[in-house]
Amino acid sequence: MNHKLSEQEMIEQIDSCTDCGACLDICQTYEATENEAFSPVGRLRAARKVLQGSELSSEEVTGIYNCLKCERCNVVCPLEIDICGIVRRAQHHLVERGIGPLERPNRIMDGIQKLGNAVNGGPSKRWDWLPEEFPKKESDTLLYVGCVGAFSYPEAALSSYLLLKKLGVDFMMLEDEGCCGYLYYYIGRMDLAREHFEKTVERFKQAGIKRIITICAGCYHNFNNWYPELLGERNFEVVHISQLLPNLLKGRKLKKDGREMTYHDPCGLGRLGTGIYDEPREALRLSGVNLVEVEQNRKLGSCCGAMNINNFREISAKVAGSFLDAVKTKAIVTSCSFCLFGLNYGIRKMEKDKKVVYLSEVILDSLK
Numbered sequence: 001m002n003h004k005l006s007e008q009e010m011i012e013q014i015d016s017c018t019d020c021g022a023c024l025d026i027c028q029t030y031e032a033t034e035n036e037a038f039s040p041v042g043r044l045r046a047a048r049k050v051l052q053g054s055e056l057s058s059e060e061v062t063g064i065y066n067c068l069k070c071e072r073c074n075v076v077c078p079l080e081i082d083i084c085g086i087v088r089r090a091q092h093h094l095v096e097r098g099i100g101p102l103e104r105p106n107r108i109m110d111g112i113q114k115l116g117n118a119v120n121g122g123p124s125k126r127w128d129w130l131p132e133e134f135p136k137k138e139s140d141t142l143l144y145v146g147c148v149g150a151f152s153y154p155e156a157a158l159s160s161y162l163l164l165k166k167l168g169v170d171f172m173m174l175e176d177e178g179c180c181g182y183l184y185y186y187i188g189r190m191d192l193a194r195e196h197f198e199k200t201v202e203r204f205k206q207a208g209i210k211r212i213i214t215i216c217a218g219c220y221h222n223f224n225n226w227y228p229e230l231l232g233e234r235n236f237e238v239v240h241i242s243q244l245l246p247n248l249l250k251g252r253k254l255k256k257d258g259r260e261m262t263y264h265d266p267c268g269l270g271r272l273g274t275g276i277y278d279e280p281r282e283a284l285r286l287s288g289v290n291l292v293e294v295e296q297n298r299k300l301g302s303c304c305g306a307m308n309i310n311n312f313r314e315i316s317a318k319v320a321g322s323f324l325d326a327v328k329t330k331a332i333v334t335s336c337s338f339c340l341f342g343l344n345y346g347i348r349k350m351e352k353d354k355k356v357v358y359l360s361e362v363i364l365d366s367l368k
């Protein structure tokens with residue numbers, strides 16, 4: 001998808017829409033609300049107004065903000081309209097006009113600035129999940145845990161840490177890791193995003209980091225795509241832990257008990273990222289997991305809805321719920337700590353009898 005369209009080209013793309021409806025069938029916020037303002041087509045109409053400097057109704061503004069930016073619509077549009085990119089640009093304009101970001105993201109931004117994380121965690125508790133003293137080790141490879149893993153889903157952080165150690169990967173961690181700054185870009189505060197990215201890159205440079213291993217698909221997408229987009233370059237390699245696993249697991253003795261699980265494709269690794277679909281599946285198969293696929297997977301994989309938890313909770317729960325309903329197994333495995341957040345929210349709110357775990361937990365368990 002071309003994310004570098006000029007605004008004139010965006011308007012031309014919007015005007016080329018034939019109202020075929022393909023994107024309506026795939027959009028999870030439209031499915032959850034049945035409100036056309038919260039569909040790709042409704043958002044394109046609102047975005048056209050924004051790009052031309054016209055006023056929006058409050059419902060249209062909400063439609064721009066409650067878009068998950070998941071790009072599912074882009075995949076099915078026969079005219080290859082960059083719907084998500086256009087909505088994103090419209091949101092950036094709204095932010096510049098002082099219409100948003102909304103209240104809760106503003107509080108999260110405060111948290112990033114004051115506490116160094118996006119989940120309101122106490123800074124001294126970041127490493128509470130470690131089974132030992134913080135390792136004062138140097139390496140040119142950094143395990144970047146991320147805020148959600150460190151504070152909200154320590155099982156994802158701990159299992160990834162133990163797994164990499166067990167598989168003999170040389171890595172360090174940064175005691176003052178901080179936040180990757182995903183939210184700044186996501187909500188359209190490009191000024192804060194650029195400043196934050198520059199500071200983060202400088203810290204990595206000072207620490208001699210040449211490669212980053214992430215456990216969150218959001219951190220991965222941010223470092224891999226948005227950092228170079230805003231800074232013009234990236235002088236470190238970014239890998240998601242799932243990309244390393246198939247090679248590291250080959251030749252290992254693994255417990256193969258044939259557990260049935262469904263793999264959830266995080267948007268940040270697949271559709272928005274670099275098409276990381278096979279590696280986590282291969283790692284799970286090597287670990288003896290019997291994968292049961294949902295009908296819409298990989299490029300069409302469902303969004304977990306987590307990005308809407310802040311402001312649009314009901315939509316978020318329904319978005320996760322529609323994925324959970326499509327899953328035939330009780331156990332779900334994902335390779336994103338933030339998706340754990342979204343899917344667990346859906347399980348709780350929609351009262352689904354499902355359990356979701358992080359990829360490293362499953363692999364580590366099979367190595368025992």
Ligand code: SF4
Nearest residue numbers: 027067068070071073
């Ligand atoms: S990016 Fe996702 S939520 Fe937004 S309009 Fe497209 S399909 Fe719907």
Ligand code: SF4
Nearest residue numbers: 017018020021023077
């Ligand atoms: S899929 Fe593309 S052409 Fe069809 S309604 Fe959606 S934006 Fe328009």
